[in-house]
Amino acid sequence: xxxxxxxxxxxxxxxxxxxxxxxxxxxxxxxxxxxxxxxxxxxxxxxxxxxxxxxxxxxxxxxxxxxxxxxxxxxxxxxxxxxxxxxxxxxxxxxxxxxxxxxxxxxxxxxxxxxxxxxxxxxxxxxxxxxxxxxxxxxxxxxxxxxxxxxxxxxxxxxxxxxxxxxxxxxxxxxxxxxxxxxxxxxxxxxxxxxxxxxxxxxxxxxxxxxxxxxxxxxxxxxxxxxxxxxxxxxxxxxxxxxxxxxxxx
Amino acid sequence: xxxxxxxxxxxxxxxxxxxxxxxxxxxxxxxxxxxxxxxxxxxxxxxxxxxxxxxxxxxxxxxxxxxxxxxxxxxxxxxxxxxxxxxxxxxxxxxxxxxxxxxxxxxxxxxxxxxxxxxxxxxxxxxxxxxxxxxxxxxxxxxxxxxxxxxxxxxxxxxxxxxxxxxxxxxxxxxxxxxxxxxxxxxxxxxxxxxxxxxxxxxxxxxxxxxxxxxxxxxxxxxxxxxxxxxxxxxxxxxxxxxxxxxxxxxxxxxxxxxxxxxxxxxxxxxxxxxxxxxxxxxxxxxxxxxxxxxxxxxxxxxxxxxxxxxxxxxxxxxxxxxxxxxxxxxxxxxxxxxxxxxxxxxxxxxxxxxxxxxxxxxxxxxxxxxxxxxxxxxxxxxxxxxxxxxxxxxxxxxxxxxxxxxxxxxxxxxxxxxxxxxxxxxxxxxxxxxxxxxxxxxxxxxxxxxxxxxxxxxxxxxxxxxxxxxxxxxxxxxxxxxxxxxxxxxxxxxxxxxxxxxxxxxxxxxxxxxxxxxx
Amino acid sequence: xxxxxxxxxxxxxxxxxxxxxxxxxxxxxxxxxxxxxxxxxxxxxxxxxxxxxxxxxxxxxxxxxxxxxxxxxxxxxxxxxxxxxxxxxxxxxxxxxxxxxxxxxxxxxxxxxxxxxxxxxxxxxxxxxxxxxxxxxxxxxxxxxxxxxxxxxxxxxxxxxxxxxxxxxxxxxxxxxxxxxxxxxxxxxxxxxxxxxxxxxxxxxxxxxxxxxxxxxxxxxxxxxx
Numbered sequence: 001x002x003x004x005x006x007x008x009x010x011x012x013x014x015x016x017x018x019x020x021x022x023x024x025x026x027x028x029x030x031x032x033x034x035x036x037x038x039x040x041x042x043x044x045x046x047x048x049x050x051x052x053x054x055x056x057x058x059x060x061x062x063x064x065x066x067x068x069x070x071x072x073x074x075x076x077x078x079x080x081x082x083x084x085x086x087x088x089x090x091x092x093x094x095x096x097x098x099x100x101x102x103x104x105x106x107x108x109x110x111x112x113x114x115x116x117x118x119x120x121x122x123x124x125x126x127x128x129x130x131x132x133x134x135x136x137x138x139x140x141x142x143x144x145x146x147x148x149x150x151x152x153x154x155x156x157x158x159x160x161x162x163x164x165x166x167x168x169x170x171x172x173x174x175x176x177x178x179x180x181x182x183x184x185x186x187x188x189x190x191x192x193x194x195x196x197x198x199x200x201x202x203x204x205x206x207x208x209x210x211x212x213x214x215x216x217x218x219x220x221x222x223x224x225x226x227x228x229x230x231x232x233x234x235x236x237x238x239x240x241x242x243x244x245x246x247x248x249x250x
Numbered sequence: 251x252x253x254x255x256x257x258x259x260x261x262x263x264x265x266x267x268x269x270x271x272x273x274x275x276x277x278x279x280x281x282x283x284x285x286x287x288x289x290x291x292x293x294x295x296x297x298x299x300x301x302x303x304x305x306x307x308x309x310x311x312x313x314x315x316x317x318x319x320x321x322x323x324x325x326x327x328x329x330x331x332x333x334x335x336x337x338x339x340x341x342x343x344x345x346x347x348x349x350x351x352x353x354x355x356x357x358x359x360x361x362x363x364x365x366x367x368x369x370x371x372x373x374x375x376x377x378x379x380x381x382x383x384x385x386x387x388x389x390x391x392x393x394x395x396x397x398x399x400x401x402x403x404x405x406x407x408x409x410x411x412x413x414x415x416x417x418x419x420x421x422x423x424x425x426x427x428x429x430x431x432x433x434x435x436x437x438x439x440x441x442x443x444x445x446x447x448x449x450x451x452x453x454x455x456x457x458x459x460x461x462x463x464x465x466x467x468x469x470x471x472x473x474x475x476x477x478x479x480x481x482x483x484x485x486x487x488x489x490x491x492x493x494x495x496x497x498x499x500x501x502x503x504x505x506x507x508x509x510x511x512x513x514x515x516x517x518x519x520x521x522x523x524x525x526x527x528x529x530x531x532x533x534x535x536x537x538x539x540x541x542x543x544x545x546x547x548x549x550x551x552x553x554x555x556x557x558x559x560x561x562x563x564x565x566x567x568x569x570x571x572x573x574x575x576x577x578x579x580x581x582x583x584x585x586x587x588x589x590x591x592x593x594x595x596x597x598x599x600x601x602x603x604x605x606x607x608x609x610x611x612x613x614x615x616x617x618x619x620x621x622x623x624x625x626x627x628x629x630x631x632x633x634x635x636x637x638x639x640x641x642x643x644x645x646x647x648x649x650x651x652x653x654x655x656x657x658x659x660x661x662x663x664x665x666x667x668x669x670x671x672x673x674x675x676x677x678x679x680x681x682x683x684x685x686x687x688x689x690x691x692x693x694x695x696x697x698x699x700x701x702x703x704x705x706x707x708x709x710x711x712x713x714x715x716x717x718x719x720x721x722x723x724x725x726x727x728x729x730x731x732x733x734x735x736x737x738x739x740x741x742x743x744x745x746x747x748x749x750x751x752x753x754x755x756x757x758x759x760x761x762x763x764x765x766x767x768x769x770x
Numbered sequence: 771x772x773x774x775x776x777x778x779x780x781x782x783x784x785x786x787x788x789x790x791x792x793x794x795x796x797x798x799x800x801x802x803x804x805x806x807x808x809x810x811x812x813x814x815x816x817x818x819x820x821x822x823x824x825x826x827x828x829x830x831x832x833x834x835x836x837x838x839x840x841x842x843x844x845x846x847x848x849x850x851x852x853x854x855x856x857x858x859x860x861x862x863x864x865x866x867x868x869x870x871x872x873x874x875x876x877x878x879x880x881x882x883x884x885x886x887x888x889x890x891x892x893x894x895x896x897x898x899x900x901x902x903x904x905x906x907x908x909x910x911x912x913x914x915x916x917x918x919x920x921x922x923x924x925x926x927x928x929x930x931x932x933x934x935x936x937x938x939x940x941x942x943x944x945x946x947x948x949x950x951x952x953x954x955x956x957x958x959x960x961x962x963x964x965x966x967x968x969x970x971x972x973x974x975x976x977x978x979x980x981x982x983x984x985x986x987x988x989x990x991x992x993x994x995x996x
Contacts, residue, residue, distance in 0.1 A: 007727045007728075009682065009688075011727060012692070012726050012727040012728055013692050013695065013722070013723075013726055013727075014720050014722065014723065015720075015723075015727075016723050016725060016726055016727035016730050017723075019727035019730075019731075020727070020730060035727075035728070035731045035735070037685060037728060037731075037732070038685060039685075040681075040682035040683065040685050040688055041678075041682040043679070043682070045675070045678065046675045046678065046679055047641065048622060048641055048644070049644060049648065049671070049675060050617075050641065050643075050644030050645040050646075050647055050648035050649060051645070051648060051649065051672070051675040051676070051679070052645050052649070053649065054675050054676050054678075054679040055679065057679060057683045058679060058682055058683060061682070061683055086641075089638070144621070144622070144623035144624055144625075145622075145624070148623070148624035148625070148627070148628055149624060175625075176579050176623075176625075177579045177621050177623035177625070179579065179621055180621065181620070181621025181622055181623070182621075182622070183618075184618065184620065184621045184622070185712075185713065186709065186712035186713055187262060187618045187712075188261070188262045188265060188580070188618065188619065189262075189266075189712040189713070189715060189716065190262070190265060190266035190269045190270075191262075191265050191266070191269060191580050191583050191584050191619075192621070193269075193715075193716040193717070194269040194275075194583040195579050195580070195583060195621070196716070196717070197716075220720050221717060223718070223720070224713070224716075224717030224718040224719065224720065225716060225717050227718045228716060228717055228718050277963070280963060281963045281964040281965075282964070284963065284964050284965055285960075285964045295807075296804075296807060297804065297807065298802075298803040298804040298807070301800070301802050301803035301804075302803045304800060305799060305800060305801060305802075305803055308797070308798060308799040308800060309799050311797060312794060312797035312798075312799055315785060315788050315792070315794070315797050316785075316788070316792075316794040316797065317781045317785070318778050318781045318782050318785070319794055320794070321777075321778065321781070322778070331947070337772070337773040337774040337776075337777050338773060339773050339776050339777055343773060387971075388961070389959050389961040389962070389970060390961035393961070405960070406960065406961050406964055408961065409963075409964065412963060413962055413963060416962060439959075439962040439963070439965065439967040440967050440968075440969065442962055443959055443962070443967055443969055443970045444969070446970065447969075447970055447971055450971065451884070451971075454880070454971070455880040455881050455884055455919075456880075456881075468946065471946040471947065473946045479957065479958050479959050479960060479970070480957050480958070480959045480961075480970035480971050480972065481918065481957040481970055481971035481972025481973075482970070482971045484914065484918050484951065484971075484972060485918065485971055487914075488913075488914040488915050488918060488949075489880045489915055489918075489919075499777065499781070504794065506941060506946045507938075507941060507942075509941055510937050510938035510941050511803070513937050513941075513952075514937050517900075521960045521966070523826070523954070523966075524822060524825075524899065524900040524901060524954070525897070525900035525901065525902045525937075525952065525954040526954065527826070527953065527954050527955055527956070527957055527958045527972070528951065528952065528953060528954075528957065528972060529950075529951070529952035530914075530949075530950070530951055530952075531946065531949065531950040531952075532949045532950075533946055533947050533948075533949070536907065536948070536949045538876045538913065539907055539913040539914055539915075539949055540913075540914055540915075540949055548777070550776075550777045550780065554777065554780035554781050554783075554784050555780075555784070557781065557784035557785065558780075558783070558784035558786075560787055563784075576964075654780075654783075654784065657776070657779070657780040657783065
């Protein structure tokens with residue numbers, strides 16, 4: 001089984017600890033994971049803002065960079081959803097525009113091998129107890145693309161429930177968007193912040209010390225609002241909780 | 251004539267003002283949350299909901315793919331049943347047709363059933379200019395009309411008003427239009443409904459002309475269907491001597507049997523009821539029962555342009571249930587008025603710009619009025635992938651391309667004001683396609699990381715007005731990987747020669763042999 | 771060019787991607803949804819109808835063919851109705867003495883109907899799963915306005931023959947050429963804060979009489995007659 005990490009550009013540049021956590025976690029589970037350095041960004045910011053053509057080289061890049069792996073593990077629901085949902089569309093549109101089937105073929109190669117982290121753990125490795133230890137109260141926010149595009153369902157919760165020492169706190173209106181939405185956060189800052197403020201309120205009301213998601217981009221927004229409001233609730237990516245053990249706390 | 255109201259600012263501006271209106275937000279929060287849970291319960295009662303939803307989408311798609319056929323079939327059936335069919339290419343023509351038909355009756359007043367399409371074409375204003383008074387009879391439309399307000403929701407146009415505001419409007423305004431509100435009117439919803447009943451009763455009983463929309467037009471039989479709750483629809487559809495129904499051409503369904511899908515999907519999605527209190531169906535005229543004259547005005551007004559867009563055309567499946575508004579977190583905070591047209595919420599964000607050929611600044615801002623959270627798609631009873639269409643329309647805004655405008659294939663230019671963004675996006679794509687440059691950029695950011703201020707100037711303010719910026723780490727992931735795992739990161743067993751820059755500094759030489767050594 | 775030709779021409783140009791020669795029926799529609807939600811006996815269907823009618827604030831009563839005049843008369847007396855309209859097909863014997871009886875006709879204008887207290891009709895079909903009565907203007911059901919303007923509607927449903935389980939079954943039985951009114955409870959609105967309240971323009975009181983030759987047995991085994 002040849003496994004590659006697609007760390008995503010946000011994690012690469014801003015949250016390297018999350019990528020390190022995925023490597024640590026997978027290696028602990030006996031999976032040798034590789035990081036092909038040709039990878040960069042899935043193209044979601046461009047695509048979702050309307051720059052489909054600017055996204056096309058990144059589809060090729062993704063397909064080529066990961067051409068030799070059976071499984072591509074992505075610690076981001078949103079980026080995994082970009083590949084799975086939108087790469088085929090980008091390929092089909094290019095073909096419809098009379099530019100041949102190369103993009104569609106690239107998408108076809110990439111899509112079936114792309115797994116969001118919790119999908120890889122639960123569906124491919126078949127584990128929910130990853131031997132993690134995290135003695136904190138945590139509330140889980142299911143981010144939209146993981147929830148509604150990938151259909152992650154109970155996978156993240158199932159993993160969290162097996163973490164020793166972890167106390168899961170319920171989050172009110174959990175399935176409601178945090179208001180990040182990529183460039184939405186800066187194109188509609190007032191609505192984005194209003195949505196985020198409600199999310200932050202529910203997070204604080206949960207009484208948890210940490211808020212956990214499978215997407216650091218959403219956490220960047222939620223965390224930015226929480227810390228601006230002086231909250232001590234700590235945003236943490238699910239991978240970092242799962243990487244944490246009694247012997248080496250994360 | 252644009253579907254958006256004149257002088258409306260782009261969405262972010264109007265929405266920002268709305269987020270500061272505590273009462274509005276309270277009203278919307280209360281109303282949308284009330285209906286959300288109820289809808290979920292009503293839908294959960296049907297084990298075959300997903301099959302119904304798929305069938306609803308397919309029936310609409312079948313209709314749209316053969317719309318010319320079904321329109322001609324509908325016209326023939328309505329005519330055979332004693333109705334008269336009129337065709338309107340745009341709002342102005344539809345207004346002229348209705349005005350002419352009302353004038354021909356010699357009447358100066360019409361009673362109206364709530365109808366989205368007559369809002370869209372500004373029919374009341376057109377009639378008013380011709381000296382004809384149009385009385386809205388739906389409770390929420392009445393509240394809007396009396397309050398000289400605009401609708402803010404598809405199903406409940408006065409959703410932005412709470413009960414005490416409604417009482418004030420009734421007390422102050424009803425007398426100007428007819429029977430005043432009863433003395434001592436309370437804000438109990440039952441009493442407010444009673445006040446509307448008394449106020450409108452005399453208008454119904456003497457009305458000679460009714461104007462309606464339609465929820466469905468059955469091509470096979472020529473039957474029109476109006477779904478409602480209050481009975482004002484029944485009043486307008488059956489008491490007057492003349493009935494004029496205006497309907498968008500996308501309201502057609504092929505067969506009577508097809509209603510078995512939509513009459514299950516619509517009430518549960520809309521008011522969260524197993525069935526709405528009243529549904530009226532009629533086919534042409536029935537001697538001795540109901541209007542003696544029936545006119546159907548079929549409206550294009552941008553629908554064929556929308557139909558020409560293979561991604562965007564799914565917006566024409568919409569059955570106007572408003573479930574997408576009720577679950578939308580953006581709608582809940584921005585309110586319906588910010589969308590600047592009779593079609594607010596997620597469906598409005600994809601329908602209005604298409605009907606309007608993206609001609610106004612507001613139109614160009616609407617596809618961005620979404621965080622793409624996908625809640626709208628999840629609840630849509632005809633499976634309109636609203637996020638997909640939003641992104642597709644964003645492309646039209648920033649890239650331009652070909653589109654159909656008033657029936658003509660046209661090359662459209664990108665909307666104004668996106669030049670800097672376009673440059674930035676292209677630069678980002680270039681950087682991401684050149685990992686060495688990416689690595690260099692990341693290192694530069696890491697070195698400058700202590701220089702990032704808490705509040706950014708210029709466009710960055712949109713972020714830092716309310717949010718902290720994340721701390722840039724001292725080392726990117728890719729640098730950490732290279733430092734701790736060596737530079738040999740690459741594909742095991744690969745014989746493929748890739749021609750991509752892999753960030754190792756060896757462009758085009760990524761064909762590797764041998765598995766990666768375990769770094770431990 | 772007429773607007774009709776303009777619109778149809780635009781439609782055809784917009785559909786350039788649809789293969790020429792594709793027939794409408796070739797566009798797939800999977801009808802794998804349920805015809806009925808659950809299996810139930812006629813008695814169970816009638817009980818579900820009663821429960822769903824009551825959910826939306828219709829008053830449900832039970833009677834037998836022999837007891838029907840008495841039941842209807844009692845409902846009208848209880849309501850205090852003095853003027854009652856009935857369509858042809860509703861026997862005059864159903865109405866109690868001392869009540870002004872009007873026959874539904876084209877001569878009954880809305881203003882006259884506004885002076886009527888109650889209307890008594892039958893129905894074409896009743897739908898158990900949704901608690902819906904359908905009137906289609908055939909014998910015993912009257913013109914649409916006669917069941918609209920009066921504030922009280924007594925509707926008689928023959929059980930089991932007029933009861934179907936589901937919306938698909940109801941549509942199969944109905945003739946689209948006839949003007950139909952589907953009624954689910956008294957008039958209502960959700961227009962104030964998206965919360966349902968009963969009683970706007972249509973009849974605010976809806977009494978439904980389920981008539982069955984068999985003695986009625988509610989699920990809870992409680993009193994049979996209202």
